Amino acid sequence: MYLTRFRVNAHRREARHLLASPHRLHGAVNGAFPEPPAADGIGPRILWRVDHNARSDILLFIVSPSRPDLTHLVDQAGWPAATDAEGWQTYDYGDFLGALTTGSTWSFRLTANPVHSIRRKEGEPTKRTAHVTFRHQARWLLQRQEKNGFEILTKPAGRRLHIEGDEHQMIVRDHRPLQFPKASRDKQLNVSITKVTYDGRLRVTDPDLLRRTLTNGLGKAKAYGCGLMTLAPIG
The missing domain is CATH 3.30.70.1210 (Crispr-associated protein; domain 2)
Structure with missing residues (x-):
């Protein structure tokens, strides 16, 4: 399992377009996975959430069985010209989950x-x-x-x-x-x-x-x- 954090660039029109519709954002999240897992309620699934912490501090969190590629989201709703980072952070969630007591x-x-x-x-x-x-x-x-x-x-x-x-x-x-x-x-x-x-x-x-x-x-x-x-x- 993986936990991913992506910071949304709310100053971009494409980002505001995505944020305005959970249906569009659902499609963008699913687009980060070549083969999204079936949403049948049996196994782990792709979950996501948008945290509006402040006007210019909007974070997208994703929990998923496989590692996502958010390149398309960086192009649409991030900072594609920034070269010091890939634009999102993905962490191995399994160790954290396994350590819960x-x-x-x-x-x-x-x-x-x-x-x-x-x-x-x-x-x-x-x-x-x-x-x-x-x-x-x-x-x-x-x-x-x-x-x-x-x-x-x-x-x-x-x-x-x-x-x-x-x-x-x-x-x-x-x-x-x-x-x-x-x-x-x-x-x-x-x-x-x-x-x-x-x-x-x-x-x-x-x-x-x-x-x-x-x-x-x-x-x-x-x-x-x-x-x-x-x-x-x-x-």
Whole structure:
């Protein structure tokens, strides 16, 4: 497994064109691999995420079973004339994943598509609907802790700002409803998703399950930049 970081040159028109559509960026990411793995949910897949840290500090992260070649992204959305580096950094992710141990604690970031299925009236098929409030978005992730191999750390009682809803070391931010076109054979579809970013601290409860989460993703809309969780040491 590999973890790749690519800095996007937001001053370029081509870069802004890619960032405006998760469908176009999905195609650009897949173009980095001669043979992308099947997205069947069985084995590791290609996951990606865009972090908007500041107006001119935009990073694309990719987790993948094979090493990518992002030359085309450098030409479109990077700094192709720079000669002191290839334009992206790829790291061997396997050693890090293999070293995860039960009880270790980490900072995490996850961009996800928190949804639930509802039925408006009896007899109707269920419809996938986005969670739109902080409380429900936070609950969506909390409900998925155990089966994904981690638990989000709780705050000491004296650091909680509210009686309910502020028990965990986690913030939910950057709520982004997105709508973009997607060509599908003989017609064009409009895709609607909601992206939410979670930042917080977690404890590993099952290293094998967490390794699967980090390489297979969490939640829906993985093709469109959702589902990638990354860990960092708690500083």
